[in-house]
Amino acid sequence: MGLIEDADFREFLAKDYARLVAAVALATGSRAGAEDAVQEALVRAWERTTKGEAIDSLGAWVAAVALNVSRSGVRRKMAERRARQRLGAPPTTTPDRSHGDAVDIERAVATLPRRQREVVVLRYLLDLNTAETATTLRINEGTVKSELSRGRAALAERLGVENMKVSNDARP
Amino acid sequence: MPDLDEYLRNELRRSVAPVDVNDVSSRIDRRRTRRSRLRKAQSVALTVVVLAGTIGGVAVLSSVFRKGSPAPIGDTSPFPIVPKANGVIVAAQQARGGPLQLVSMNPDGSDRQVIQTRATGDPWLPAWSPDGTRLAVAVFPDPEPRAIWVMDADGANAVKIAEGDDVSRPSWSPDGTEIAYAIDGKQGSSIHIVNADGSGDRMIGDAIQGKDYFSASFSPDGTHIVYDKGTDSGFGIFVMNADGSDLLRISTGPSDYNPSWSPDGTRVVFTRQEQGAESDIYVMDVDGSNESRLTSNGPGVTNLNPEWSPDGTEIAYVAGVTGGPGSLVVMNTDGSQPVTILDGGVIGISWQPLTAPDGPTDLPGLDIGLDFRLCRANRLSGVDMLGNGTAGSAWTGVRLKPDGSCPSEFEGFNVVAVDHTGDGLADSWWGPMQYCVGCKPFDATDLNGDGSEELVVLAQWGTTPQYLLFSIQVGPGKEPKVRPILVASPGHPQAGFRPGEPVALWTGGDEGFSASVRCEGYPGTPILVATWSDHPIDGPGSETKEVHETRLRLESDGLMHAVDSSDSTRPTSDPGPATWTGPACGVRFWPAF
Numbered sequence: 001m002g003l004i005e006d007a008d009f010r011e012f013l014a015k016d017y018a019r020l021v022a023a024v025a026l027a028t029g030s031r032a033g034a035e036d037a038v039q040e041a042l043v044r045a046w047e048r049t050t051k052g053e054a055i056d057s058l059g060a061w062v063a064a065v066a067l068n069v070s071r072s073g074v075r076r077k078m079a080e081r082r083a084r085q086r087l088g089a090p091p092t093t094t095p096d097r098s099h100g101d102a103v104d105i106e107r108a109v110a111t112l113p114r115r116q117r118e119v120v121v122l123r124y125l126l127d128l129n130t131a132e133t134a135t136t137l138r139i140n141e142g143t144v145k146s147e148l149s150r151g152r153a154a155l156a157e158r159l160g161v162e163n164m165k166v167s168n169d170a171r172p
Numbered sequence: 173m174p175d176l177d178e179y180l181r182n183e184l185r186r187s188v189a190p191v192d193v194n195d196v197s198s199r200i201d202r203r204r205t206r207r208s209r210l211r212k213a214q215s216v217a218l219t220v221v222v223l224a225g226t227i228g229g230v231a232v233l234s235s236v237f238r239k240g241s242p243a244p245i246g247d248t249s250p251f252p253i254v255p256k257a258n259g260v261i262v263a264a265q266q267a268r269g270g271p272l273q274l275v276s277m278n279p280d281g282s283d284r285q286v287i288q289t290r291a292t293g294d295p296w297l298p299a300w301s302p303d304g305t306r307l308a309v310a311v312f313p314d315p316e317p318r319a320i321w322v323m324d325a326d327g328a329n330a331v332k333i334a335e336g337d338d339v340s341r342p343s344w345s346p347d348g349t350e351i352a353y354a355i356d357g358k359q360g361s362s363i364h365i366v367n368a369d370g371s372g373d374r375m376i377g378d379a380i381q382g383k384d385y386f387s388a389s390f391s392p393d394g395t396h397i398v399y400d401k402g403t404d405s406g407f408g409i410f411v412m413n414a415d416g417s418d419l420l421r422i423s424t425g426p427s428d429y430n431p432s433w434s435p436d437g438t439r440v441v442f443t444r445q446e447q448g449a450e451s452d453i454y455v456m457d458v459d460g461s462n463e464s465r466l467t468s469n470g471p472g473v474t475n476l477n478p479e480w481s482p483d484g485t486e487i488a489y490v491a492g493v494t495g496g497p498g499s500l501v502v503m504n505t506d507g508s509q510p511v512t513i514l515d516g517g518v519i520g521i522s523w524q525p526l527t528a529p530d531g532p533t534d535l536p537g538l539d540i541g542l543d544f545r546l547c548r549a550n551r552l553s554g555v556d557m558l559g560n561g562t563a564g565s566a567w568t569g570v571r572l573k574p575d576g577s578c579p580s581e582f583e584g585f586n587v588v589a590v591d592h593t594g595d596g597l598a599d600s601w602w603g604p605m606q607y608c609v610g611c612k613p614f615d616a617t618d619l620n621g622d623g624s625e626e627l628v629v630l631a632q633w634g635t636t637p638q639y640l641l642f643s644i645q646v647g648p649g650k651e652p653k654v655r656p657i658l659v660a661s662p663g664h665p666q667a668g669f670r671p672g673e674p675v676a677l678w679t680g681g682d683e684g685f686s687a688s689v690r691c692e693g694y695p696g697t698p699i700l701v702a703t704w705s706d707h708p709i710d711g712p713g714s715e716t717k718e719v720h721e722t723r724l725r726l727e728s729d730g731l732m733h734a735v736d737s738s739d740s741t742r743p744t745s746d747p748g749p750a751t752w753t754g755p756a757c758g759v760r761f762w763p764a765f
Contacts, residue, residue, distance in 0.1 A: 017191055017193070017196055021191070039196070046204055105187055106187050125181075125188070135583050165175050165176060
């Protein structure tokens with residue numbers, strides 16, 4: 001039985017899909033294409049598992065493939081266009097959907113450099129640890145820590161919460 | 173005071189929009205179905221193409237190599253361990269009371285041929301050279317002394333290179349220049365290394381008295397020698413450095429002998445003397461751990477002389493009776509499916525290694541002369557990236573982790589490496605490749621008419637495969653380096669050719685997308701014409717599609733220039749560019765899956 005038919009897969013969709021789409025949207029600055037990219041990644045995951053190949057952490061795997069798909073020039077263009085057509089939304093490269101106050105954090109994240117955006121959302125939204133984030137983005141752990149530190153400071157400033165306590169996110 | 177990390181975590185979670193799981197599941201299922209249909213259609217086309225004989229097959233070198241560190245003991249690796257393919261098996265056989273003779277046969281026993289040689293005496297113990305072109309044979313004349321002869325694969329040009337009492341089966345060094353063997357002399361029993369032409373014979377380590385060495389074999393990387401010798405309890409298997417230092421017993425049984433390295437140098441298959449006239453084939457890690465029994469044929473059956481197949485997938489051995497000659501049997505490396513391929517009278521055997529064909533290998537830790545080893549490696553030979561007539565090679569692969577484990581293509585540091593001097597070792601590499609799932613060096617062709625070849629790497633697997641182009645860049649006073657070919661300004665961003673980015677060519681089709689590459693002016697002044705179209709598969713606007721065409725020329729500045737481009741909107745019914753691409757500038761781009 002392929003992964004697509006598995007109850008586990010539906011559970012994954014229910015539990016993780018929305019967060020993955022949000023994470024990719026924030027990381028790439030394009031919510032329109034994020035859903036398409038995550039779906040593309042899930043189909044690739046399905047193909048992989050039907051060939052008997054194991055995926056240790058489906059969430060991390062899908063996040064990384066979706067980010068790759070989103071970075072890819074032609075595919076990104078295709079995905080954005082399709083997503084916009086479905087949503088009936090005008091072409092845009094900024095987040096085109098918001099939910100109440102969340103727009104502030106989205107706008108703040110959108111101002112970060114791409115690498116910082118990716119690290120921030122993988123750590124804070126997908127709860128990947130430093131090693132998992134490094135693996136997903138193919139960067140070393142030191143870079144993850146430094147980018148997270150810079151991104152956190154920038155977000156604090158833009159959200160006006162500079163005086164909040166910084167626990168230094170001591171998770172490995 | 174509130175915690176900033178927790179605040180950011182909560183704020184970001186609030187940005188997550190709820191989804192309708194049923195709707196998402198349904199959309200993914202539709203996408204999967206479309207993909208599956210497309211793939212089936214492409215498979216049919218692929219079959220036609222293959223049957224037409226227009227595509228060279230890529231032989232897959234199957235492997236059961238254990239995952240783990242390829243270095244058996246020690247840190248150095250003078251000779252790269254490279255994948256090999258299986259050639260013929262040569263057996264010393266005495267058939268129906270006739271003379272002992274060398275017989276070659278395919279691994280399934282077919283096409284038996286007698287190897288005639290002028291070496292005088294019975295050819296007991298053959299050994300193929302690492303390149304599979306020569307044989308070293310321990311020959312037992314009557315009267316003695318025994319000798320080691322080296323000859324061509326067909327038995328011609330036989331030369332005696334060593335002589336003495338009880339010379340053992342010879343073992344070639346990985347580079348084919350030296351031969352190790354055991355011999356009994358006035359000083360006792362000892363291990364010798366001699367040059368393959370018979371010169372430079374010298375003893376390694378010390379001679380021993382009262383007990384004998386039975387054989388000595390170079391490890392596949394040439395750093396160690398495994399040997400067997402008499403012990404107080406019977407026989408034992410030992411490993412030492414190739415210079416004779418650091419002896420270590422690795423076998424645990426009272427009578428273990430006939431050691432043979434696995435091609436990756438991580439395991440040793442051997443014979444264990446059981447009770448009475450019974451011996452069986454066992455295998456263990458090179459440190460003596462993880463021992464397991466592969467045969468169990470009972471009293472009176474003496475399974476002897478195991479040898480690993482060059483590709484690592486099988487083990488050949490002699491199934492004798494009460495220690496005498498027997499039949500040549502080939503089995504899987506776990507002892508399953510033993511098949512007799514030569515009946516009776518067999519004494520010594522050797523399996524011919526052949527240069528592995530292009531294609532993937534699972535060899536853990538392929539050493540191609542870089543500062544790191546590759547796994548998930550894929551090779552393409554016959555690449556001439558300097559245009560000097562040298563047949564070099566190109567590889568893709570993943571860097572082995574420091575702990576010796578092999579990351580997935582997805583997680584790992586993917587590299588492209590090139591040998592442009594033709595010595596089989598990489599001279600430069602580039603990485604990491606961002607997209608490298610199912611990637612491989614796809615082809616090499618001259619894209620600018622300067623006589624040197626550019627490398628085409630299949631960078632992304634799927635129904636819309638992506639190809640990256642590489643060239644060798646030679647700066648003043650610098651070593652040649654393989655680097656991706658970048659797009660020159662202004663490029664054609666609408667079609668994905670952005671200045672400063674690697675040139676990425678797409679072919680094939682997906683939902684609403686099709687792309688192809690064709691070529692003009694090849695081989696003189698080639699121009700690649702990349703075309704792709706995109707249309708929404710549902711919703712508003714699905715009645716039209718965008719079509720982009722870019723004419724690309726690789727200029728002397730090493731950059732790919734978009735010399736002409738067009739962007740148009742066409743009805744969806746317009747056939748647009750084909751999803752199939754024929755030969756383009758010497759490369760057969762096609763959807764690969």
